Amino acid sequence: MSNIKKHFILIIMIMVCIILCNQVVFMRYGTTLPVYLKYSSPITKKEREYLKKHSPIKLGSDITAPPISYYEKNKEEYAGLIVDYVNFLSIETETPITINMYTFYDLVEALRKNNIDVCDMFASENRAKEFEFSIPIYRLKTVIISSKDKGNISNPIELSGKKIAVPKGDLATEYITNFLKKEKKDPATFIFVNDTKTVLDLLQQGKVDVAIGDEVVISTYWKEYEVYETEKYNVILLYEKDVVLAVNKDNDLLLSILNKGILQMKKNHIVSKVQQKWFGISESIRGEKRELEAFINIAIILLICLIGLYSWNYFLKKNVLQKTKEIEENKKNINMILNNLNIALFIISDTGIIIECNRASLELLRLNKHEVIEKNIYKINFLRDLLELSKDSNWQENKNIKFKNKIKNRYYEIKISSYISSEEKLRILSIEDITEKLIIERKLHQENKMITIGQIAAGLAHEIRNPLGTIRNCLYLLKMQVSKESKEKAITTMENSIQRVSNLIEHLLRFSRIASDKCSQENIETMVNDIMTFMETKLKAKNIKYKIKLEGNPIVNLNVEAINIILINLIENAIDAFSIEKDNNEIQILISIKEKSIYFIIEDNGIGILEEKIIHIFEPFYTTKEEGYGTGLGLYLVYNEIKKYNGDISVESEYGKGTKFFVSIYFR
Structure with missing residues (x-):
């Protein structure tokens, strides 16, 4: 127990260390520990060959999103946060990166057509079907702006049925549509424009109910408005998501190069320095978390783990005491049961x-x-x-x-x-x-046999009466003065009739003998034919034909008593399955002999057995026959005899069509 406990605690500690490391990595670099380890390695030879063939890397960005990315007319050059990121990324990857800017919709189209290699965007499930995404660079907030005079929007669910201005291709369209659909609300109407400034103009002119845009971009454009003008509008958060670099599918080498460059920039605190250049300590845009926050989270996790371990140890001790008490009680109960x-x-x-x-x-x-x-x-x-x-x-x-x-x-x-x-x-x-059990079992077998003999005897009476009538007629001929040839023929007929009666009586006596557990060499085909001879009267009474098919050597080392019990009961059941006389009444018996086993299939086309009754047919005293026509012990004895020889029995039946029994018996 102590070793198990030590191993368990060791596993817990390892898991805690992994969780803590993962938490630190996530807080500092915005990614998981496995991803961090994967992209912390230097650029490989294969990746360098890729850069030589595809230099320079063409990166695209949104030209209408200051201060993230825009065109500065005074200097006649591209500027913004993303431009600085790209310059440092070029240094980290040791490869030139050119920048091209488009409106956002045209930017995505340029990436699809491979006019550019990479662009920055929000990740989403739909976009993931087309593009592969890098690890996050920073996070941006997207906000909802509505007029305080025209139905102030305080919750995204209130966007239902509203007219919304949004930049064409913006993720907000997909997000709002899915959100309203999930909430089972009417969809919004979107007015698509080329840039966020136009979005704000439409809102100010009262042509739309709501404007959607990135918070930092809106803040930049709002600097052109009077302060009192901006106070007329309400701003709430729609979502806050990671900004990533996107590449086309099957471009794993480029993605790996970008991830290594971004991760190295984060390690060197370049992302936070670029952020401070453009926004100071503003929370509108966030890169890596502060280290103090990471340590606070780690401390909380450690505290939770310690509380968890203490609780686990307390409840473990309590559980051990409870289990010990239960074991003692169970031990007493088991001893009581065993002694009884x-x-x-x-x-x-x-x-x-x-x-x-x-x-x-x-x-x-x-x-x-x-x-x-x-x-x-x-x-x-x-x-x-x-x-x-x-x-x-x-x-x-x-x-x-x-x-x-x-x-x-x-x-x-x-x-x-x-x-x-x-x-x-x-x-x-x-x-x-098991002495008493064997005595009862032997008596049960013998009683069942006697019942069967009683039923067979009625049929044999008719079989014996016919030869006796023949003998009487022959004696009458002998009393008459007939030819020598006729006398010899009469004597031969009498001898045959007497032999038939003798055979029937011999079969009956042999079957009625006390059971023996010994096995002997017997002809299984002869045994089956003898049983069918017993059943002949019953078969004729219901116009039942039968077929016997044998596969293999008929001489088998078997227990005669067991085979008789099995076959007589199954064949009698098959005969009883015919309630009326028909032309096609038939019983088929297939015997297959293998090395140390016998397989029987007894099939009839009688009335069959109802599905709900099949599961009960091997139970003692259960019968589907009318009262007075069955003991309910036949199939029970058959089942037990088969199991005694490690055999098996199964049944297939369809009511109104017939029944088929499958029997396998194994002898040493």
Whole structure:
């Protein structure tokens, strides 16, 4: 238990360290630990070859988004936050990067057409279907602006049905559409324009209800308005998302180069320095988190982990005490149950030393507990005699053993289990006195046989009456003065009739003998034909034809009694399945003989069995026949005889079409 606890705590500590490292990386670099490790390596030889072939890298940005990116007319050059990022990115990747600017919609189209290699944008699920994204560079807020005089918007859900001005291609269109659809609200109407300044102009002119734009861009354009003018509008947050660099699909090398450059810029604090240049300490745009914030988060995580470990340890101790109490109670209950069993149970070591035993075992041995515990089973006469009779003398080397033995006219079933403890190699020896069970089983078999014989006897009476009538007629001929040839023919006919009667009686006597467990060499085909001879009257009464098909050698080492019980009951059931006389009534019997097994298929086209009744047919005293026509023991006995020989039986039936029994039996 202590080792398990140490390993568990070690695993917890490792997981905590990984979580903490991941948290630190996420706070500082905006990415996960695996991604950080992946892109912390230098640019590879393969990536350098790519840069040589594709130099310079063409990067595009939105020309209408000051101070992020715009065209500065005074200097006649591109300027903005993204321009500074790109210049530093060019240094980190050691490759020239050119900048081209478009309106945002044209910017995305330029990337699709490969006119540029990369551009900056918000990531989304729809855009991810077309493009691959880098690790985040910074975060931007997108806001909703509405007039205080015309229905102030205080929640994005209120955008339903509103007329909204938004830059063409902006992510806000997709976001608002999906949001309103999810909330089951009416869609908004979008007015698409080329830039954020036009968005604000439309709002100011009252041509739209709402304007959407990036907060820092709106702040820049609002500098052109009077202060009192901007106070007429309400601004709320729509979303805050990461800005990434996007490349076309299947451009993994370029993406890897960009990620390595961005990560290196973050490590060198270039992102935060560029941000300070353009915005000071403004929270409108955010790069890496401050280290103090990261440490606070780490401290919180450590505190949570410590509280968790303490709680886990407290509840573990409480659980151990509870489980110990339950184990003690269960042990008492198990001892009570074992001592009330009629089966003798011994827990023994692999060398045969008795570790524990129950009350039934002491009654069986007629000894006290101190005379049994820690004794070798071969030192106790009764156990020695019982085990030495086993055919398997090397029981210690086997996992599971089951056999029967007879001592002083009592029959015992002995089972030796596999190991119940891998360390001490303990096994369970169980001994059950099955004498009474065997007597009851034998009586049940014999009674069932007598019932069957009684049913068969009625049919045999007719079979015997016919030869007797033939004998009587022949005797009448002999009394008359007939030719020598006629006399000889009459005598031959009488002898054949007497032989037929003798055969029928012999079959009946052989079937009615007390059962034997011994196997003998028998002709299975002859046995089946004899059974069908018994059934001949019943078969004729219902106009039932039968077919017997044999596969394999008919001479088999089997138990006659078991086969008779199985086949007679199954064939009788098949006959009883025909309630009316039809021209096509038929029973088919397939016998397949293999090396040490017999397979039977008994099939009829009778009434069949209802689906809800099939699961009960092997239960004792269950019958589908009318009262007085069945004992409910036939299939129960069949099932038990088959299981006695490690066999199996299954049934397929469709009501109104017929039934098919599948039987497999194994003999040594």
